[in-house]
Amino acid sequence: MESMFEFIILPSDEQARYIWDRGTFLMSRQLGRYNISLYHVEGFFVEIWYNKDDNTIYAITPFRDSSRLEPYLGDICLT
Numbered sequence: 001m002e003s004m005f006e007f008i009i010l011p012s013d014e015q016a017r018y019i020w021d022r023g024t025f026l027m028s029r030q031l032g033r034y035n036i037s038l039y040h041v042e043g044f045f046v047e048i049w050y051n052k053d054d055n056t057i058y059a060i061t062p063f064r065d066s067s068r069l070e071p072y073l074g075d076i077c078l079t
Contacts, residue, residue, distance in 0.1 A: 004044040004062050004064065007041070007044070007046075007054065007062055008062060008068070011023070012057070012060055013061075015036070015046075015060045016057065016060060018041070018063060019039050019041055019046055019048065019060070022041055022042065023039035023040065023041040024040045024045065025037065025038075025039055025042070026038045026039060026040055026061075026072070027072060027075060028065070029071060029072065033051055033052050033053045034049050034050060034051060034052070034058060035050045035052055036048070036049050036050070036070055037047070037050065038069075041062070043064075044062050044063065044064050045062070045063055045068070046060060046061065046062045046063075047060075047061045047063070048060055048061075049061065049067075
């Protein structure tokens with residue numbers, strides 16, 4: 001995949017498969033009923049929002065803006 005924009009246009013099931021196959025899991029956090037997992041994928045980050053109540057993926061959110069990493073900075077180790 002050459003860009004985050006190519007990733008964005010994939011159907012959500014293909015996005016999830018792509019993350020599982022090529023992404024590096026960094027960490028997860030809890031926010032209400034959501035488990036939010038952070039991955040690094042070929043030059044960008046992706047959050048997977050998993051709804052624990054109904055056992056579904058609520059959102060797959062790719063980003064490059066480092067300010068979106070702020071909720072993770074207290075706990076993340078990027079060694």
